[in-house]
Amino acid sequence: MDRLSQILKRFNLHADVFFSGNLCSLSDFDEPQGKRGHIHILKSGALTLIDHKGKKRAVGQPSVLFFPTGIKHRIVPDPVKGADLVCATIEYEDVTANPIAQALPEFLKFQLSRYPDLKKTAKWLFAEAFDSKCGRMPMIDRLCDIFIIQVLREVLNSNEVSQGMLAGLSHPQLASVITQIHAQPEYPWSLETMAELAFMSRSKFADLFRDIVGETPGEYLTDWRMSVAQNALLKGDTVSVVAEKVGYENGSALARAFRKKVGVSPKVWQQTHLTA
Structure with a gap:
């Protein structure tokens, strides 16, 4: 895709x-x-x-x-x-x-x-x-x-955006990596795996990614997983089901990452937004 x-x-x-x-x-x-x-x-x-x-x-x-x-x-x-x-x-x-x-x-x-x-x-x-x-x-x-x-x-x-996700998707070396991350957030991504997809060394890939996207590959992966998780929670999926979809071994592992990024647990976030 x-x-x-x-x-x-x-x-x-x-x-x-x-x-x-x-x-x-x-x-x-x-x-x-x-x-x-x-x-x-x-x-x-x-x-x-x-x-x-x-x-x-x-x-x-x-x-x-x-x-x-x-x-x-x-x-x-x-x-x-x-x-x-x-x-x-x-x-x-x-x-x-x-x-x-x-x-x-x-x-x-x-x-x-x-x-x-x-x-x-x-x-x-x-x-x-x-x-x-x-x-x-x-x-x-x-x-x-x-x-x-x-x-x-x-x-x-047209390169209207100079930094961020869309800038990364416009970049010839980063687009394929980001597209694969988007397609498979559950995959156990590593810096080495991402760099291989871009046909670059780990250090050069990490530097380029940070310059173009504005955050490290690891930070971007976490952000994407949290976005996918939030989207699934809005559809009514349980925390344990969402954890599997975005690459966490269980609901507790997702909850720790989610709370660190969003500020509340996935369950509380889901209840608040579904009620709203």
């Missing part, structure tokens, strides 16, 4: 379109708990984007404006033209346990004219969003899901 499919298979995210049309007045977007992201796709018109730090960006070409973790922002449409937009929330089961959300920058912008694949899907999305055909809402939600996957492809292919 390829480097992106492996992550998307394990961690759910989907788009829920809540607006399509001509935006003619100021709109604020905020997710205080950071549980959802936002994506705005500009079809025509113009707008000014104001982020949570007060920075202003004028956007006058069809573009994608993507806030993966719901950072507060404001859209001010052009007072004459307005702004024809499709806006959606990006829903995660739990944003703090979703490595995709955590690996992306706070904000990404893509001008559609520079990205043929995004432009092609956006054209189809706009055709559905600005029409009144039957089945319109589920159609645009699913098209927006496809659009998100294409945005993630562009992030990987």
Whole structure:
């Protein structure tokens, strides 16, 4: 399985379109708990984007404006033209346990004219969003899901991220190692095994991994296992079952690692999040 499919298979995210049309007045977007992201796709018109730090960006070409973790922002449409937009929330089961959300920058912008694949899907999305055909809402939600996957492809292919998981997946020597870790978190990985996959010495591999990903291979492996564990706990799996899935000999061993990383036991974390 390829480097992106492996992550998307394990961690759910989907788009829920809540607006399509001509935006003619100021709109604020905020997710205080950071549980959802936002994506705005500009079809025509113009707008000014104001982020949570007060920075202003004028956007006058069809573009994608993507806030993966719901950072507060404001859209001010052009007072004459307005702004024809499709806006959606990006829903995660739990944003703090979703490595995709955590690996992306706070904000990404893509001008559609520079990205043929995004432009092609956006054209189809706009055709559905600005029409009144039957089945319109589920159609645009699913098209927006496809659009998100294409945005993630562009992030990987265009080196938009300089450090972290996605930077590692973009690196020719590290991508295969990280993809294998993602596919088999239960495997008894060692630094030597990882280095062999990268066709590097252990020291050179460790240094490169830390420079590109921002943490040691061992730390990354633990983080990935905890993310997979959290995802499985959200699905209702028992601690002992989860331990087997992520490479710990029993529930107690997982609980020690989980508590050290997350701050609470997996059982408490599961009960809190399933109740919420």
